[in-house]
Amino acid sequence: MKMAKKYSALMICAAVSLSLAACGPKESSSAKSSSKGAELVVWEDKEKSIGITDAVAAFEKEHDVKVKVVEKPYAKQIEDLRMDGPAGTGPDVLTMPGDQIGTAVTEGLLKELHVEKNVQSLYTDASIQSQMVDQKLYGLPKAVETTVLFYNKDLISEKELPQTLEEWYDYSKKTADGSKFGFLALFDQIYYAESVMSGYGGYIFGKDKDGSYNPSDIGINNEGAVKGAALIQKFYKDGLFPAGIIGEQGINVLESLFTEGKAAAIISGPWNVEVFSKAGINYGITKLPELENGKNMSAFIGVKSYNVSAFSKNAELAQELAVFLANEKNSKTRYEQTKEVPAVKSLADDPAIMKSEAARAVTEQSRFSELTPNIPEMNEIWTPADSALQTVATGKADPKQALDQAAETAKGQIKAKHSGK
Numbered sequence: 001m002k003m004a005k006k007y008s009a010l011m012i013c014a015a016v017s018l019s020l021a022a023c024g025p026k027e028s029s030s031a032k033s034s035s036k037g038a039e040l041v042v043w044e045d046k047e048k049s050i051g052i053t054d055a056v057a058a059f060e061k062e063h064d065v066k067v068k069v070v071e072k073p074y075a076k077q078i079e080d081l082r083m084d085g086p087a088g089t090g091p092d093v094l095t096m097p098g099d100q101i102g103t104a105v106t107e108g109l110l111k112e113l114h115v116e117k118n119v120q121s122l123y124t125d126a127s128i129q130s131q132m133v134d135q136k137l138y139g140l141p142k143a144v145e146t147t148v149l150f151y152n153k154d155l156i157s158e159k160e161l162p163q164t165l166e167e168w169y170d171y172s173k174k175t176a177d178g179s180k181f182g183f184l185a186l187f188d189q190i191y192y193a194e195s196v197m198s199g200y201g202g203y204i205f206g207k208d209k210d211g212s213y214n215p216s217d218i219g220i221n222n223e224g225a226v227k228g229a230a231l232i233q234k235f236y237k238d239g240l241f242p243a244g245i246i247g248e249q250g251i252n253v254l255e256s257l258f259t260e261g262k263a264a265a266i267i268s269g270p271w272n273v274e275v276f277s278k279a280g281i282n283y284g285i286t287k288l289p290e291l292e293n294g295k296n297m298s299a300f301i302g303v304k305s306y307n308v309s310a311f312s313k314n315a316e317l318a319q320e321l322a323v324f325l326a327n328e329k330n331s332k333t334r335y336e337q338t339k340e341v342p343a344v345k346s347l348a349d350d351p352a353i354m355k356s357e358a359a360r361a362v363t364e365q366s367r368f369s370e371l372t373p374n375i376p377e378m379n380e381i382w383t384p385a386d387s388a389l390q391t392v393a394t395g396k397a398d399p400k401q402a403l404d405q406a407a408e409t410a411k412g413q414i415k416a417k418h419s420g421k
Contacts, residue, residue: 035317039066042321043091045074045304051334052325059324065317074304078104085109085311092318093325095142098130098303099372105133106376111308111315113137115323122328127343130303130371139305140326141343142334146299146369147192148361149289150258150272151265153282161265164290165196165231165297168265172240175264181242184254185267187232188246188393190220190385192267195288195297197228204373204381215377215414220385221403229392229399236393246393258283270358273339285357287365296368303343303371380413 044052049069056067070091072080077094081104084090096104104110115137120128127141151161162168162183172182186192194204201224206217219225235241244253255272257263259279267288276283288297306322308315324330331342332350341359353359372378388406391397397405 035314036064038063038314038317039068040092040314040318040321041090042067042069042325043072043077043080043094044069045095046071048074048334048338048340051338051340052330053337054333055325055330059321063317063320067321075100078109081109081309081311082107085309088311090309090311092309092312092314093322094307094309095304096139096307097372098127098139098141098305099300099374099378101131101138101305101307102133102375103379104307105138109310110138111310111312111319113139113308113319113322115140115319119323122345123343124345124348126301126366126371127303130301130374131305131307133374139307140322141303141305142326142331143304143338143340144343144362144366145270145302145304145341146362146365147195147267147269147288148299148358148365149265149286150268150276151284151286152258152261152263153284154261155264158284158286161286162289164292166292168289169235169240171264172235173238176240178239178242179262181257181263182240183235183265184241184245184257184263185235186245186250186254187235187241188250188386188390190382190389191300193229193232193385193389195267195299196232196291197225198298198370199291199295200224200228200293202226202228204378205375213373213375213377215375215418216411218381218407218410220381220410221400221407225403226400229389229403232389233392233395233399237395241393243394246390270339270341270362273358285361287361287368299365299369300372301366301369304340377414377418380410380417384409384413 042056049071052069056069060067074095075097077096078100081090081094120137123141124144127144131137131139131141162171168183175182187196194202197220202222203219205213205215206219208214242253244250254266255268255275258266259276259281261281288299290296306325308318308322312318328344328346331344332347332352334340335342335353339356339358341362342353347353348363384406388402391402392399
């Protein structure tokens with residue numbers, strides 16, 4: 001997610017359909033007796049603990065243990081674990097973005113999970129792959145997300161929706177007047193801009209024959225990426241995007257314009273479903289538009305997961321809890337309470353989930369999307385790429401010049417920080 005960056009990161013497609021299934025294997029009575037009286041600490045995402053209340057109560061009763069749930073922003077839990085884990089005040093189970101897995105494993109913060117293949121097979125291929133490092137498993141998926149298109153039905157009907165990004169440009173040309181706008185996106189951030197750049201052939205990292213990322217092959221400045229960035233620049237240059245959506249406060253401005261009925265459509269994620277609903281916006285949700293070359297805009301697939309801290313004194317019990325929280329029954333319950341799209345195959349066609357417009361949009365968008373790279377080298381991409389895109393958005397540099405500089409900076413940082421692996 002850039003789930004982490006986004007907080008942002010939302011759930012998944014054919015390769016990422018949305019589901020979970022079946023509980024993990026039964027534990028022996030001797031294992032239960034040895035855990036009696038233990039206490040586990042779970043770090044759950046902010047305002048999401050309601051989704052696991054029943055599951056935690058059931059686990060406590062079955063195992064005769066206590067489980068304390070503490071809410072923390074999921075994208076920042078690894079930061080806290082670095083300090084609290086060694087101090088003995090950290091969690092046994094935490095939740096985190098899939099793109100942080102590689103860094104966390106490299107730093108020795110997560111415990112490898114030994115979960116049977118039949119449990120792993122419950123989840124979509126992409127979601128379980130996000131938890132793998134060197135063919136070892138370090139977590140179980142709890143939810144998936146992608147960016148999608150939100151549109152205000154009071155400003156534009158479903159039948160009127162432009163089908164391509166270029167058509168949205170034309171629509172915005174007719175609509176934007178400095179106070180009201182057509183289509184808006186945070187294209188000064190690689191998390192969002194990659195959806196355009198990759199559609200023309202750009203990419204973050206190339207892949208080796210075995211499917212693993214090759215951090216020495218960076219594609220954020222290739223011909224396709226530059227073409228995509230040039231299209232992005234047109235929206236800013238022609239005044240179709242307000243200057244306020246550039247930089248750190250951009251997300252607040254973009255969301256405010258939508259909730260105030262001043263933007264017909266924006267790119268955002270499932271994390272805003274409840275926000276926009278509470279704001280009383282009569283909105284619709286659909287996949288991202290196509291591009292003029294016939295390809296659909298891509299998105300990063302973000303995966304939230306349950307992981308076991310390497311510092312847990314009850315690691316086996318913590319793993320059992322992670323498996324339990326992520327099973328089919330509890331995943332469906334969590335969806336009902338939080339609207340986070342589950343990552344389990346068996347729930348992909350569940351009527352209770354697929355009646356959600358957001359879940360359907362995420363599922364469809366996932367067909368055109370890829371996982372956010374989870375290798376540590378990804379940390380060296382975000383800042384240089386965002387800085388370059390901001391110079392593109394403000395007209396301070398042409399796309400090729402800006403992206404070439406970003407690629408060189410990223411390569412230098414990868415060499416300096418990761419060449420000793």
